[in-house]
Amino acid sequence: MEGEAGTEKRWPRRTTSLFVSIEHFLYMVLAALLVVTCGVGLAGAGLTLIHGVSDWTQTKSVFEVIDRLLVVLMLVEILHTVLASVRSGTLTCEPFLIVGLIASIRRMLVITLESTQAKPQTDLAMHAIVFRDSMIELGVLGGLILVMVISIYALRQSRTRPGTPP
Secondary structure, rough: OOHHHHHHHHHHHHHOOOOOOOOHHHHHHHHHHHHHHOOOOHHHHHHHHHHHHOOOOOOOHHHHHHHHHHHHHHHHHHHHHHHHHHOOOOOHHHHHHHHHHHHHHHHHHHHHHHHHOOOOOHHHHHHHHHHHHHHHHHHHHHHHHHHHHHHHHHHHHHHHHOOOOO
8 A cells, every 4th residue: 555655746746847857858859940030130130231331322222131130139138038938937027018118019029110101192082091190109109118118127126125035
């Protein structure tokens, strides 16, 4: 009977250890794929920049480079989040807020850059609708950015107060 009790106690430890090992393996595969994606994104941004320099009269390539670099920045932040989760064994929300903040700022920049490149349309009603929709989206993104910044600030303040766990 005692042999069975010892086996019953080892079983949960073995399965927990197995699942933790599988989780770490999947995190490492995810991290490797993110690194490759970042490399491809940087290479693409570099090529776009080289082509943009060769035809410096066009500003479209500069906007494409900025957009791609911001995507790479988001991927790097996600990679940081994955690695922090593996190290600490817990999932924290601040890195996700930072990724969301970068994504929102990226979208705001894209909307702004697209509006500066917009060609005057012959249909003024359609132009007014596009302008209104862009302004609504910018307003919503601005509010979202404000909420995320306040959330990040509150998280950091809660960690620095004495007597609170890190």
